[in-house]
Amino acid sequence: GAVVSQHPSWVICKSGTSVKIECRSLDFQATTMFWYRQFPKQSLMLMATSNEGSKATYEQGVEKDKFLINHASLTLSTLTVTSAHPEDSSFYICSANRGETEAFFGQGTRLTVV
Amino acid sequence: DAKTTQPTSMDCAEGRAANLPCNHSTISGNEYVYWYRQIHSQGPQYIIHGLKNNETNEMASLIITEDRKSSTLILPHATLRDTAVYYCIVRYIDSWGKLQFGAGTQVVVTP
Numbered sequence: 001g002a003v004v005s006q007h008p009s010w011v012i013c014k015s016g017t018s019v020k021i022e023c024r025s026l027d028f029q030a031t032t033m034f035w036y037r038q039f040p041k042q043s044l045m046l047m048a049t050s051n052e053g054s055k056a057t058y059e060q061g062v063e064k065d066k067f068l069i070n071h072a073s074l075t076l077s078t079l080t081v082t083s084a085h086p087e088d089s090s091f092y093i094c095s096a097n098r099g100e101t102e103a104f105f106g107q108g109t110r111l112t113v114v
Numbered sequence: 115d116a117k118t119t120q121p122t123s124m125d126c127a128e129g130r131a132a133n134l135p136c137n138h139s140t141i142s143g144n145e146y147v148y149w150y151r152q153i154h155s156q157g158p159q160y161i162i163h164g165l166k167n168n169e170t171n172e173m174a175s176l177i178i179t180e181d182r183k184s185s186t187l188i189l190p191h192a193t194l195r196d197t198a199v200y201y202c203i204v205r206y207i208d209s210w211g212k213l214q215f216g217a218g219t220q221v222v223v224t225p
Contacts, residue, residue: 004157006157034212034213036215043201043215043216043217043218044152044158044215045215046212046213046214049212091155093157093158095157095158095213101146101163102160103148103160103213104160105150105157105158105159105160106157107156107157108155108156108157110155
């Protein structure tokens with residue numbers, strides 16, 4: 001079946017540094033990918049829609065200058081958390097759509113900012 | 115997209131069928147019902163989806179009421195590995211976009 005892969009699975013970084021998370025669709029092309037964030041004991045919250053070859057669309061309240069999204073190819077989207085702070089510590093998850101009815105999720109990236 | 119209502123939690127005995135209800139009373143005729151589950155510290159896993167008819171695959175069955183205002187996900191023989199949060203989501207057919215997750219149902223399968 002289709003697979004969406006995220007890298008890294010977990011990362012610890014120092015406050016003030018930037019972290020890049022990759023999301024790849026391994027066996028299909030995805031013109032659109034989505035980035036979610038999940039805090040402990042909460043549901044997934046959509047952060048942004050990543051469109052291949054164009055600017056990402058951010059949900060209300062998500063700082064686009066802090067969460068940089070690049071979708072340079074049909075199989076890769078990246079999320080960069082810039083100047084990370086402890087409150088950015090969370091579980092980040094991407095998803096990619098295949099066709100008109102299927103959405104597949106990555107395994108998630110646990111970010112801890114110390 | 116229409117909102118969904120699910121019970122907060124439910125327990126199920128291993129080997130028994132688990133029936134997970136979902137209410138989507140404001141669903142429109144061009145909205146699908148999707149089910150995903152999330153095992154702790156993993157990304158959501160697709161289970162099944164449907165529009166009007168009941169659906170079955172290797173993981174589960176989806177029963178949608180005739181008026182489409184509610185549905186039930188059935189795990190025929192629950193195992194310990196089925197312990198997860200189960201999300202019922204509706205989305206428009208023509209707007210293949212973001213999925214809006216609610217709180218879901220925490221299902222605990224016990225020996």
